[in-house]
Amino acid sequence: MTRLHASLRRGEVPVCDGRTGEIRVPLTVYDLDEPQAYPDLVLSRAEGEALFAQLRAALVPAPEQPATRPEVVR
Numbered sequence: 001m002t003r004l005h006a007s008l009r010r011g012e013v014p015v016c017d018g019r020t021g022e023i024r025v026p027l028t029v030y031d032l033d034e035p036q037a038y039p040d041l042v043l044s045r046a047e048g049e050a051l052f053a054q055l056r057a058a059l060v061p062a063p064e065q066p067a068t069r070p071e072v073v074r
Contacts (some may be wrong), residue, residue, distance in 0.1 A: 003032045021045025 008014075009026035016023050025041040043051065 004036070005030055009038060016048075021048075023048040 006027045006029045009028045012026040014023055014025040021044065023043045023045070027039055027041055028035050029037040029039065
């Protein structure tokens, strides 16, 4: 069973290169609760936008659509 997981590095924030659009996300990789590594997740602008869209779709519920009645055809 794997116990590895990653979290944002404490006290650091993701950085975007305004020229290239590259996004660097500072992470800490843990084995259970013990830090093991300190990599940066590096994404292109397109990868960052795609990841954001997927996370938003998964985490933000879609607004409920009001119930509509079928239109009567005469």
